[in-house]
Amino acid sequence: MIAQVVIALLMLTGAAAATKMDPVPPGGANAPGMSALDVRLKRLESELRCLVCQNQTLADSNADLADDLRREVRTLALAGKSDDEIKTYLVARYGDFVLYNPPMKPVTWMLWFGPFALLAGGGAAWWVVLRRRARAAGSAAPDEAQARGRKLLDDEDDTKP
């Protein structure tokens, strides 16, 4: 039993050592040991996409290119560039795809407004169907009821002796 636990622990530490890990100080991104620049870079890098492993941010990725791009972002930040300038620099090279937050422009209108347009369209369709159904129920019911009433009355007449 104890041997199994020891082996499991060894495997875990082995796995952790095998993954190349970022030198994030203990306590995470907002640890007191982190300078304002580090915090800013961390935030900026979490808004940027790693081109190699496309569903990871630049901050999370261990890819070689991500390393290079982080170094590039740091160099630009140290040179006094603003976040927007750094983003513009990367977009000029890799396209809007590097941004996790797609910019608002005519080609992305569908992306931004499509879901709301679909919701509005669905809501409108629903409303039309409901109204039509209500109108159908309102107009059909009296006729039917009248016919049934008349039939009942007629029947009553017929059964009279």
Added chain:
Amino acid sequence: MKAVRWSIPLGIFVVLVAFLWVGLSRDPREVPSPLIGKPAPAFRLAKLHAPSETLATADLKGTVWLLNVWASWCVSCRVEHPLLVQLAQSGIVPVYGLDYKDKPDDGRAWLAQHGNPYTTSIVDRDGRVGIDYGVYGVPETFLIDKAGIVRYKQIGPLTPEALKDKILPLVRELQR
């Protein structure tokens, strides 16, 4: 009335199918380059076979040329390499190589082994020029015109189809 009732869901279905058809047939690894139609980023880098000499983008003004990003550690480069050698032998368009994040010794050994299709190879040791060109995977190939404008980018290995249907017709048009 009945036709309208049928045509609305049918229309939505057709639009959905069209979107999925186009969307799913795209390769998410191929990110369109924002460089197409823009000036090729300038560089001045040491030549692989003559480290004391440099090659700059300005030296290539007036020629239509291909910039092939390669490396000795790049496995898919071996796939396209015979095609590049063939293209170089045909002499249709000069191919310049960007040896990306590679040790120059490894690069030279690799070319000695597999054949050297490059008019000149230049060394991008730390990948800075690669970043300027938006390189995110090797191999990549850029077609650059006489005025130094990027006209086409091939992401991943060159294929005989891409060469025949896209690159060579474009080269002929640009060389005119």
